[in-house]
Amino acid sequence: MKSAIIVFPGTNRERDMAIALERVSGRKPAMVFHRETALPAGVDLVVLPGGFSHGDYLRCGAMAAQSPIMRAVRDFAAAGGLVLGVCNGFQILTEAGLLPGALLRNATLRFLSMDCHMRVERADTPFTSHWQKGAVFRSPMAHGDGNYFCDDETLARLNGEGLVAFRYATPEGAITAAANRNGARDHIAGILSPNLRICGLMPHPEDLVDPLMGGTDGLPLFTSLLDSLATA
């Protein structure tokens, strides 16, 4: 697995992401600055990490989505490359039009920094194959704008085509309003592109990949990716 992490001004979770990727693959990911116009040769996974790119000016991810490197990321995605966007990375993917919908201010207007639980909605994707469908895992989250929104038509398509990857749930797996702290539409925490090669989610599984971090609940995301690339 040769991965690249895109670093924008204001990105701050790139090192957490690098730890998770290196832990499963044994290879240090390449850090690629937003002004670059090409990805390193042979990259098979591109990750947009969390943070506050360009100070969240205008809208979260709006400036980053227009960065020079995003043209290369778009081409990479169009060629079927694997792209993961976490938190601000998810916001950037929606702003770039690589995933549908948008992330609004949390319904409570509060920045949410806490653990959440997510239910895995399908296990037959490169991002989720090391979980069972319906599995629930814990993950830290930290965002002010994580309230997923899309119109009725898009929601029907996401649900109809099975493109919801993760939903906020209780630790027991129940989908309740209380477990959906940011107010996301239909409890959506993470979604997939129609070809299942692009995934964006708000919480941070990369911050729970080592017993020293308090658990390894987020590890299956990364072992799934490694596995899908090893068998590709």
Added chain:
Amino acid sequence: MKARVTIMPKNGVLDPQGKAIGHALEGLGFSGVAEVRAGKVIELELAETDPAKAQAAAEDMARRLLANTVIESFRVELA
């Protein structure tokens, strides 16, 4: 010439910021405020002197960057 782009959350899109402002107004004793919607205004100083071209350029800027048309609508006025 100057263009003013007004960006508003679309109808039906939750506007928690507007809601919070509404609650604060209520707290200050202003009654009868049925709904508050909060958007933003961006002013552009354009080199273009042809109004039709300036309008078209500002609308293109709004569509591609200034507004996210998934959740926001926009209006361009020239001054």
